[in-house]
Amino acid sequence: MKRKILPLLFVFLFTFARADEGMWLLYLLGDQVYADMVKKGLKLSKEQLYSINKSSLKDAIIIFGGGCTGEIVSREGLIFTNHHCGYSAIAAASSVEKNYLRDGFWAKSKAEEIPAPSLTVQFLVRIDDVTKQVEDALKGLSGSEWSAKLQSVSQEIVKKATDGTGYEARVVPFYKGNQFLLFVYERYRDIRLVGTPPESIGKFGGDTDNWEWPRHTGDFAVFRVYAGKDGKPAAYAADNVPLQPKYFLNVSTKGVKDGDFAMIYGYPGSTNRYETSYGVKLKTDIENPAIVNLRDVRLKLMFEEMKKDPATRLQLASAYAGIANYWKFYDGEAKQLLKYDVYGQKKADEEKFRQWANGKPEYEQVLPQYEKAYADWQPYAKHRIYMNEGILGSPLAAYAASLQALERALTRKTLNTEEVTRISETLKRSRQMFLENENKASDQNILAATCRMFYTDIDRAQHPEKYFNSIRTQFGDLSDDSTFKKFAADVFAKTIIFDDARWNAFLAKPDSSSLQNDPAYRYVTAFLKNYNDRFGKYSTEFNNRLNDLGRMYLKGVMTMNPGKVTYSDANFTMRMSYGAVKSYKPRDAVFYDYVCTMSGVLEKYKPGDYEFDLPKELIDAAKKKDFGLYKDAKYNDLVVCFITTNDITGGNSGSPVLNGNGELIGLAFDGNYEALSHKIAFDKDMNRTICVDIRYVLWCIDKLGGARNVISELVLK
Numbered sequence: 256m257k258r259k260i261l262p263l264l265f266v267f268l269f270t271f272a273r274a275d276e277g278m279w280l281l282y283l284l285g286d287q288v289y290a291d292m293v294k295k296g297l298k299l300s301k302e303q304l305y306s307i308n309k310s311s312l313k314d315a316i317i318i319f320g321g322g323c324t325g326e327i328v329s330r331e332g333l334i335f336t337n338h339h340c341g342y343s344a345i346a347a348a349s350s351v352e353k354n355y356l357r358d359g360f361w362a363k364s365k366a367e368e369i370p371a372p373s374l375t376v377q378f379l380v381r382i383d384d385v386t387k388q389v390e391d392a393l394k395g396l397s398g399s400e401w402s403a404k405l406q407s408v409s410q411e412i413v414k415k416a417t418d419g420t421g422y423e424a425r426v427v428p429f430y431k432g433n434q435f436l437l438f439v440y441e442r443y444r445d446i447r448l449v450g451t452p453p454e455s456i457g458k459f460g461g462d463t464d465n466w467e468w469p470r471h472t473g474d475f476a477v478f479r480v481y482a483g484k485d486g487k488p489a490a491y492a493a494d495n496v497p498l499q500p501k502y503f504l505n506v507s508t509k510g511v512k513d514g515d516f517a518m519i520y521g522y523p524g525s526t527n528r529y530e531t532s533y534g535v536k537l538k539t540d541i542e543n544p545a546i547v548n549l550r551d552v553r554l555k556l557m558f559e560e561m562k563k564d565p566a567t568r569l570q571l572a573s574a575y576a577g578i579a580n581y582w583k584f585y586d587g588e589a590k591q592l593l594k595y596d597v598y599g600q601k602k603a604d605e606e607k608f609r610q611w612a613n614g615k616p617e618y619e620q621v622l623p624q625y626e627k628a629y630a631d632w633q634p635y636a637k638h639r640i641y642m643n644e645g646i647l648g649s650p651l652a653a654y655a656a657s658l659q660a661l662e663r664a665l666t667r668k669t670l671n672t673e674e675v676t677r678i679s680e681t682l683k684r685s686r687q688m689f690l691e692n693e694n695k696a697s698d699q700n701i702l703a704a705t706c707r708m709f710y711t712d713i714d715r716a717q718h719p720e721k722y723f724n725s726i727r728t729q730f731g732d733l734s735d736d737s738t739f740k741k742f743a744a745d746v747f748a749k750t751i752i753f754d755d756a757r758w759n760a761f762l763a764k765p766d767s768s769s770l771q772n773d774p775a776y777r778y779v780t781a782f783l784k785n786y787n788d789r790f791g792k793y794s795t796e797f798n799n800r801l802n803d804l805g806r807m808y809l810k811g812v813m814t815m816n817p818g819k820v821t822y823s824d825a826n827f828t829m830r831m832s833y834g835a836v837k838s839y840k841p842r843d844a845v846f847y848d849y850v851c852t853m854s855g856v857l858e859k860y861k862p863g864d865y866e867f868d869l870p871k872e873l874i875d876a877a878k879k880k881d882f883g884l885y886k887d888a889k890y891n892d893l894v895v896c897f898i899t900t901n902d903i904t905g906g907n908s909g910s911p912v913l914n915g916n917g918e919l920i921g922l923a924f925d926g927n928y929e930a931l932s933h934k935i936a937f938d939k940d941m942n943r944t945i946c947v948d949i950r951y952v953l954w955c956i957d958k959l960g961g962a963r964n965v966i967s968e969l970v971l972k
């Protein structure tokens with residue numbers, strides 16, 4: 256298999272974006288790409304895809320929460336997105352008595368919808384090309400000066416674009432800083448939960464099936480966006496009204512066939528398709544294994560407590576799902592990078608570049624400098640991961656780290672009491688949030704375990720030595736597990752963070768020495784100061800060098816391939832990807848069909864299992880084959896999920912999958928295991944997007960949820 260894939264990867268990087276690779280910016284959609292879409296089955300005009308003057312498909316697509324996509328599906332602001340995108344809002348709306356995460360929920364009228372205060376959605380208003388203005392400001396700059404200037408000039412541009420409008424905006428670099436676009440958004444703040452299937456449907460298959468096909472998950476949830484009476488964004492108010500959107504999607508119940516055109520709009524978060532061989536090696540050798548190691552331990556310690564008590568399970572569910580999702584991703588990514596020898600491919604690409612750059616002063620040092628930047632950084636790379644994913648993987652330690660702002664304010668030469676009061680107020684609120692989510696039992700074990708892992712896995716010469724010595728003096732031999740357990744117990748028993756009386760007394764009259772003597776604060780700052788004072792400069796320098804080199808490298812690659820139609824890396828801006836519904840062969844002798852069905856759901860059913868249990872109503876209805884008009888004629892069954900060749904990534908979750916007429920046929924919710932290296936290299940044979948079929952979504956809403964009110968709001972085709 257490797258042999259078959261190597262030359263293909265090689266070709267795409269330096270010739271044309273081809274096959275179904277590409278996350279296209281509709282704002283800049285070229286005729287060539289549009290013509291290819293039409294050839295493959297698109298029936299819409301360019302104006303219908305994206306228009307600045309008239310309402311178009313793009314007006315139905317929203318940023319959902321902080322890192323997902325959603326789409327408007329009715330004239331009353333109804334939103335479809337993934338269950339895993341609504342997960343934390345659903346968990347927050349739940350209690351042990353009214354456990355919507357476990358049992359599902361359907362509002363039978365608007366009055367029953369549940370406010371989700373942590374959620375907002377953003378509509379894209381417009382895009383401006385600000386490259387000239389930004390580049391003029393950045394001329395001659397590099398490193399941290401370049402970044403600082405980019406920030407200040409972006410602020411000016413944003414201010415000018417949004418002043419007095421109520422909009423917000425962001426300047427975003429494209430092509431690694433060779434182009435800059437301004438995105439203007441309108442953010443709505445009153446979002447309500449309309450309905451969700453139980454977790455046993457919405458997260459069916461759990462982490463075992465996550466990132467894999469075949470997959471039988473009903474990964475959807477339904478929300479609604481509300482506006483003030485004037486249709487403008489407003490804070491939650493009982494008498495706000497459903498938003499009347501500029502555009503909403505129609506829903507197709509016709510189903511999919513192998514080879515059908517499929518188009519996905521959404522907000523892919525990040526890719527790095529021009530990652531170098533050095534970067535690939537750092538990931539496979541150091542970064543990914545370290546992340547996986549640390550997350551593995553944290554997850555086990557969380558799950559131990561979740562098993563004991565339903566309240567803890569609900570409390571930690573969302574954090575657990577988030578950590579587990581990328582635990583499996585990073586593991587799979589490293590494995591696929593190695594399996595496909597992406598390192599070797601990058602080396603071959605770089606060889607071409609090297610030959611081309613030879614004798615061109617602007618470019619010939621790019622690769623040697625990359626090599627040097629990685630070599631200089633390599634000794635500290637693991638340490639950085641162990642800080643972010645290890646030491647700060649303890650929620651107590653992470654909260655304690657946020658107290659540093661207070662210490663800084665308290666130790667200024669001239670005390671600014673206003674600043675101290677302001678920070679104290681913020682900390683009061685954030686402590687409340689921290690305590691609500693805090694499970695002390697698992698956290699204490701996490702702190703002990705990650706501290707110990709740091710001690711054993713990180714180069715001695717990089718340790719906060721004095722601090723480890725103090726643990727040794729107080730609690731015993733550091734090669735002994737129980738030492739770290741005793742130490743963590745002591746931190747948890749003595750910190751003021753869990754003690755209302757001492758905490759309030761401290762905040763009433765904050766002083767730096769009480770803070771510096773708090774054991775949780777001492778713990779986390781010992782590691783942070785050690786890292787920042789001794790190695791922070793290398794980290795900053797490394798980031799600056801990558802930034803400068805990336806910009807030059809990509810400029811070089813584009814100069815080397817003039818006229819190449821190319822797309823920019825994902826950066827959480829709205830993109831469109833097109834492809835087809837398509838079966839595949841994951842490995843020798845194995846064929847994966849393009850759909851999976853209810854029969855497969857029942858095959859996977861394991862009564863009482865944490866991941867593969869099912870609600871009784873589903874089993875009953877499925878056994879009766881009560882599928883109504885949602886049944887697939889060819890399979891004589893209910894199609895649950897399907898796969899397409901579309902190029903998407905994290906952030907696209909919840910994205911609408913559309914047919915050639917722009918009608919909704921499914922929701923994208925995952926990528927497949929065989930292409931988990933997709934952030935760095937799109938694999939034209941293996942890459943698949945996993946989608947929940949809209950007919951399964953409708954069946955769950957209608958037959959299981961009994962929410963005819965939701966169905967009747969949709970326009971079904």
Ligand code: ARG
Binds near residue numbers: 458460466576
């Ligand atoms: N892998 C999916 C994504 O990143 C999320 C799936 C959530 N489910 C889970 N079992 N953690 O979009």
